[in-house]
Amino acid sequence: MKSFKIFLKKREIFFDRKFHRNILEVLQNNQIPIGYQCQLGFCGLCKVYLKKGDISYFYRPIALLKSKEILTCICRPVNNIVIEIC
Template sequence: MSKVIIANTDQSLDFDSDQPNLLTFLENNNFEPQFHCREGFCGACRCKLISGNVEYQQEPLAFVRKGEILLCCATPVNDIEIDIPKF
């Protein structure tokens, strides 16, 4: 089980491997990250990956810079720390 640490909060959550992706996981844990398409096309759910690694169920079509991930199609490979933008 991987830990998901949310930067700038005191939150450290255990990622449930039954969750399809990080976006759904965060929503189920009372976070409200930005999103639109939920399929890796738009990039609205982009966030900063501070540490750790993720894998994609499907390769995102949206542009993702080094050090960023798309929550809608990523799952953690190991413990990760992410910074979710605040809007």
């Protein structure tokens, strides 16, 4: 399965590996306001809370993260996920 749902608040958006590089890109394409800058895992501005589900990082995040925080610029879902903007 290459397409997954991303739930946040009352919205449901779709991540498709054919069209999206990372979760940040899907959030931006759906006009969901989220900060970002480096898009390399340094700055931490694109972090969200992962409330349910699993993601896969392309490489190890450099920004400091608390438990359940993920960097959307360097990961993609591996199943349906529930997130909350920090």
